[in-house]
Amino acid sequence: MLAVRGAAVARSLVTGARRYASSTTSTPKGSSNLPFFLLGAGAAGMGGYWYLDYQSKHTQVKQEKSPFDSDNFIDFKLKRVEPYNHNTSKFVFELPDNQASLLPVASCLVVKSSNPDALKDANGKPIIRPYTPISPPELKGEMVFLIKQYENGNTSKYIHSMKVGDTLAMKGPIPKFPYKANEFDEVAFIGGGTGITPLYQVLNHALTDKSNKTHFKLLFCNLTEKDILLREELDSLKKKYPNNLDIVYLVDNPGPNWTGPSGYISADVIKKHVAPPSLGDKVKVFVCGPPGQVAAMAGKKNGMKQGELGGILKELGYTEDQVYKF
Numbered sequence: 001m002l003a004v005r006g007a008a009v010a011r012s013l014v015t016g017a018r019r020y021a022s023s024t025t026s027t028p029k030g031s032s033n034l035p036f037f038l039l040g041a042g043a044a045g046m047g048g049y050w051y052l053d054y055q056s057k058h059t060q061v062k063q064e065k066s067p068f069d070s071d072n073f074i075d076f077k078l079k080r081v082e083p084y085n086h087n088t089s090k091f092v093f094e095l096p097d098n099q100a101s102l103l104p105v106a107s108c109l110v111v112k113s114s115n116p117d118a119l120k121d122a123n124g125k126p127i128i129r130p131y132t133p134i135s136p137p138e139l140k141g142e143m144v145f146l147i148k149q150y151e152n153g154n155t156s157k158y159i160h161s162m163k164v165g166d167t168l169a170m171k172g173p174i175p176k177f178p179y180k181a182n183e184f185d186e187v188a189f190i191g192g193g194t195g196i197t198p199l200y201q202v203l204n205h206a207l208t209d210k211s212n213k214t215h216f217k218l219l220f221c222n223l224t225e226k227d228i229l230l231r232e233e234l235d236s237l238k239k240k241y242p243n244n245l246d247i248v249y250l251v252d253n254p255g256p257n258w259t260g261p262s263g264y265i266s267a268d269v270i271k272k273h274v275a276p277p278s279l280g281d282k283v284k285v286f287v288c289g290p291p292g293q294v295a296a297m298a299g300k301k302n303g304m305k306q307g308e309l310g311g312i313l314k315e316l317g318y319t320e321d322q323v324y325k326f
Helices: 002-025 036-058 154-160 193-207 231-239 267-274 279-284 291-298 309-314
Strands: 076-085 087-096 107-113 127-131 144-149 166-177 186-192 217-224 245-251 283-288 323-325
Touching: 036 283, 107 154, 107 309, 144 154, 144 193, 186 193, 186 267, 193 217, 193 283, 217 267, 231 245, 267 309, 279 283, 283 291, 291 309, 291 323
Parallel strands: 186 217, 186 283, 217 245, 283 323
Antiparallel strands: 076 087, 076 166, 087 144, 107 127, 107 166
8 A cells, every 4th residue: 555655656746747847948959858857757756755754654553462471471582681790680581573561560570480390499399489670661672680699599590590592481460559650749669689670660660751740769778889789770860850859878888988878777767768657648658678678667568468567667657558568
């Protein structure tokens, strides 16, 4: 159909050129009309090219479905590995046909080995773990995990042993908190270690939304300064959206050049930096980090369920409706 329309445009331009040539003053004897026909042919070619190019840019098929499946594991190929620091790397997986992940914010994927004989627990069952991508849902052709290798982490060690071209089985998305723009006036993120990934997923999504009016506060605790993950990306968001994002980095073991706060996130730190519970449904606190930190801040999770609210946030008067544990 496009070729037919392009040809029609070309014939119309040629016809116009011929009419122009015949309507001009008579050509002196011995001269040629060839320049007029060359001009017409050139215009026709450019017209046909412009039409086809315009159509190709405006008739792209919109991707309707994610390449992931919530009910079944699918193998995805490791495209490249980008070392991040001494024990963490970015693992970039290829998405087929240049598709985007289209994962909702906030959600995660669960992963296991593509090899049925690898990565099993003591009972011989496959080890399955959740991971949150740090790449935006609309990124085409790739999806990125930021994964720290833990000494006792079977899955993290397995992924760090993978080579480019190997595959990892993934299933999802697994829905977490259904984030909505401007649902809250104040949002606080309390994170530790690799618990930053779902918090960053929400932050990056929310702040880049031009309609965003929510103010975000991030309290991010790590062992040392070199353990602070996504610091460059977080600082970039802070620089770009200074009126909507504040960040407080804390480290347990500060070096000689560390000028920020140190130690654990205490009740005093929360009272100083987090909006008070008296704001009711205008404030939300998200917590994600090692199980010990989550329990100290907001009480233990009950498997995939939130579990009863406890810890420092309960002591300070926050309610279950105001707190969410990733």
